């Protein structure tokens with residue numbers, strides 16, 4: 499049995515004052531293809547960090563290491579001081595389910611569930627009963643201005659609306675960190691800017707840290723801290739806020 503992961507809700511605090519994630523000397527290769535080389539990164543509670551870089555530079559691979567999806571060949575990643583290497587698979591799955599949220603480029607909603615059920619999924623997976631989970635989902639959907647869509651299925655909403663639902667789902671359980679890989683990459687620029695603003699505003703209001711992977715300099719400009727990636731090498735650009 500895996501060890502219980504501490505409280506599933508985020509602990510309020512002042513953004514930028516406590517470290518939530520730390521990567522030290524992370525290397526990752528796919529066979530003989532190096533994807534990430536000696537990456538160092540820290541993320542504070544409530545902080546928004548962006549990683550920009552060309553296609554194939556290793557951004558997604560680094561994100562997968564930071565989220566405990568892929569184990570690094572060298573180096574380590576610590577979440578709230580615990581190295582993933584010290585945790586068993588069940589602990590890491592519980593972390594991903596309860597303390598992390600994820601947003602991908604196309605939203606990736608489950609077609610057979612309603613918008614409200616999709617949004618409530620992280621809470622249901624963490625054991626929250628249906629009624630309070632749906633209530634929490636409705637509240638987040640309301641904060642993102644799409645409460646009226648809650649009975650619809652994903653096929654009945656627009657691309658921008660589906661990305662809002664993906665954002666709602668990533669934040670509904672008040673995770674410590676949201677990993678977002680091109681979260682607005684499938685949207686036109688006006689829609690992308692609005693969804694991003696709502697996403698980061700809601701994350702900041704609940705002290706959730708966000709790690710944003712993006713090609714888009716306008717997206718990265720919204721972050722508190724910026725990194726660039728080239729040929730697997732991560733470099734800090736320093737605070738931009």
Ligand SMILES: Nc1ncnc2c1ncn2[C@@H]1O[C@H](COP(=O)(O)OP(=O)(O)OP(=O)(O)O)[C@@H](O)[C@H]1O
Nearest residue numbers: 528531532533551552553554555556557558559560
């Ligand atoms: N599953 C895989 N198997 C083999 N090589 C892979 C795999 N995934 C990624 N790579 C390679 O690893 C390197 C980094 O890829 P990665 O997807 O992390 O880059 P990226 O910066 O996220 O790119 P993009 O912006 O296009 O998504 C690239 O050379 C890529 O071809």
